[in-house]
Amino acid sequence: MTTKAKGKADDETAAEPAKVEEQAPRCGAPHYLPALAHIHCAEPAQDPDRAPGTPDHQHRHQDGEAIYTW
Numbered sequence: 001m002t003t004k005a006k007g008k009a010d011d012e013t014a015a016e017p018a019k020v021e022e023q024a025p026r027c028g029a030p031h032y033l034p035a036l037a038h039i040h041c042a043e044p045a046q047d048p049d050r051a052p053g054t055p056d057h058q059h060r061h062q063d064g065e066a067i068y069t070w
């Protein structure tokens with residue numbers, strides 16, 4: 001019984017196409033607190049075709065270990 005590790009030959013992770021984050025527009029909404037107005041939402045822009053009355057998504061920005069949501 002031979003148990004050779006199959007699939008180890010193609011261990012070329014570099015060959016994997018680096019899927020760069022799509023160039024989707026960012027929301028960019030500033031934080032509602034004046035003191036945090038320099039914080040801008042890093043979430044993708046909201047769908048402009050979303051149904052009327054649909055609430056905004058939860059804006060989110062990560063700054064190191066600090067995560068801001070509003």
Ligand SMILES: [Zn+2]
Binds near residue numbers: 029058
């Ligand atoms: Zn947002």
